[in-house]
Amino acid sequence: MAIFSIPDIKIAGIAASVPKKEVSTRDYNLLSEKEQENFIKIIGVEKRRVADPGIATSDLSFEAAKQLIEGLGWDPEEVELLIFVSQSRDYLIPATAGILQNKLGLPKTCMALDISLGCSGYVYGLSVMGRMMSGGAIKKGLFLVGDVSTQNTSYKDKSTYPLFGDAGTATALEYVPGAPDMAFNLQTDGSGYEAIIIPDGGIRNFATKETSFEYEDIAEGISRNKFHIALNGEEVFNFSLREVAPNIRALLEYSGMELEVIDYFVTHQANKLMNESIRKKLKIDPAKYPYSIRNFGNTSSASIPLTIVTALQDEVTGKELKLLLSGFGVGLSWGSAVLNTDKIFCPALIEI
């Protein structure tokens, strides 16, 4: 089982950045007025941020990283690890991490790599960062996470278009001997790889003019081409209901913790109905379960740090906290983490 602890790693700061452009569910004409209100109430998305064409996830994460480096007073020369977690990279090749290493002025002695994960990506990436750094060879690392999903949603697909929002984030990690352990429980079920998929553009289905751009009517209100995100809502919904709560319970058991000692449960913002079901199953107090979905939608891999910045800024900057993080979705891939934060640097949401 991929269930383990990592010592000596401290989260120094978290920043998040979103596009200025905001769209409202009430302006989405493929839903009737009644459907719009029902969508806002049940799925939980009222507004979301949308990147203009040409604005990439790395642009959003870059601004967040710049603010972190400045705010923490880091010397960029000291950063020896950069990991970029996203499913909306700049190019098919090369990796985006290198582009960010150069743009941020990090030294050539910095190792940089991409990880391709979505909703589970923040938790997964944090475990890789932590493991890379916990030996003490690398003392400072930047963890850049986010997605621009709106470029790949079809306006004529009511199952995806009103759901997703764009955001990029940055988390600064330091090697600090004696820092409390972070613990992780990471899982995968690749048999569900088609549940959330952009079918064309990779090597399996290389893009062609004839096959990739043709719109297909899938169901009433769902029309898209093969560069658009296809979401099997029911499969993802049932997967999350089945897997997330047991994964969190197993992590708490491994860590020897009761649910009550956790100050906040910050989970992926999939949709409000799913999140509330998970919260109720685990009997988590609503006051301990923050949301960002209402104003930002489902922001894929950015959802956990974005929720921390927009809903818990005063808490994480002002006091010591025990957080439980959980991400779940595309892959299918899911995982949770328990960790401590101690008055971290967390600037206000950046809008670009």
Next chain:
Amino acid sequence: MVAIEEFISRVEGEFEDMEPGNLSTESVLRDHFTWDSINALIFIAHVNVEYDVVISADDLINAQTLRELYNLVSTKASAA
């Protein structure tokens, strides 16, 4: 597993447009309100939170009446 009367009363409690006492064992949900994908997900989430079982959209289509849904959920709950 709770009795079927309690099962039905909890379903009525889950959907806001539903007046208590409107549903019976022979009621078919789609006859009582708009049966769209969101309402199907609400029902799937409801039985998962209340009875810790996972049912699919196909299950919902195959089980027509509330009695059939109750039997399905009971069977799954006792198998878990």
